[in-house]
Amino acid sequence: MFVHTVYFWLHYSATAADRTFFEQQLQQLSTIEYIHTAYVGVPAPTRREVIDSSYDYSITFIFKSQVEQDLYQPHPAHKAFVDKCAHLWRRVQVYDAIPF
Amino acid sequence: MFVHTVYFWLHYSATAADRTFFEQQLQQLSTIEYIHTAYVGVPAPTRREVIDSSYDYSITFIFKSQVEQDLYQPHPAHKAFVDKCAHLWRRVQVYDAIPF
Numbered sequence: 001m002f003v004h005t006v007y008f009w010l011h012y013s014a015t016a017a018d019r020t021f022f023e024q025q026l027q028q029l030s031t032i033e034y035i036h037t038a039y040v041g042v043p044a045p046t047r048r049e050v051i052d053s054s055y056d057y058s059i060t061f062i063f064k065s066q067v068e069q070d071l072y073q074p075h076p077a078h079k080a081f082v083d084k085c086a087h088l089w090r091r092v093q094v095y096d097a098i099p100f
Numbered sequence: 101m102f103v104h105t106v107y108f109w110l111h112y113s114a115t116a117a118d119r120t121f122f123e124q125q126l127q128q129l130s131t132i133e134y135i136h137t138a139y140v141g142v143p144a145p146t147r148r149e150v151i152d153s154s155y156d157y158s159i160t161f162i163f164k165s166q167v168e169q170d171l172y173q174p175h176p177a178h179k180a181f182v183d184k185c186a187h188l189w190r191r192v193q194v195y196d197a198i199p200f
Contacts, residue, residue: 001139002144005195039197042197042198042200043196046169046196051195055195058195060160060197066144094148094151095152095153095155097142097158098141099139100123
């Protein structure tokens with residue numbers, strides 16, 4: 001398996017329409033065929049000192065292996081997502097993990 | 101669903117035995133009955149500017165809802181994990197997300 005997690009911080013100027021658009025684009029992104037299981041989310045209401053809840057949206061995409069993740073990265077639908085949405089975020093933080 | 105993700109950075113002085121012990125404790129942690137799906141991992145070899153691969157271990161625990169996550173937090177086996185392992189890490193970063 002391969003766990004690909006991304007946290008997005010949108011520009012402070014993002015409008016409600018921008019957010020709706022971004023949510024739709026994230027949902028569409030999650031349908032790329034190489035993804036085994038997709039979680040598209042927003043921060044939970046949990047608050048502890050170790051929790052970063054400052055992000056706006058997160059994706060956790062589970063791939064069967066790194067092979068599928070490597071096919072996902074250059075996928076036209078992934079590139080289209082970046083082209084259409086990159087102007088909306090101010091920060092992106094990615095963590096890739098291989099379960100053992 | 102509820103996605104609970106934690107990244108652990110161990111002390112630079114952590115030994116191979118410390119790492120083996122920590123890996124075993126993470127695996128044991130992942131068997132807590134409230135967890136729906138557990139991914140216990142290490143950084144993937146992917147390297148891009150947006151990727152933080154500096155952590156030592158990660159867990160991504162999927163819960164059916166926040167209710168199960170709230171039961172997991174005070175679970176004796178979770179508390180035992182923290183008691184036995186907290187001296188090993190120098191930083192813990194948690195992200196909690198609710199999929200939509």
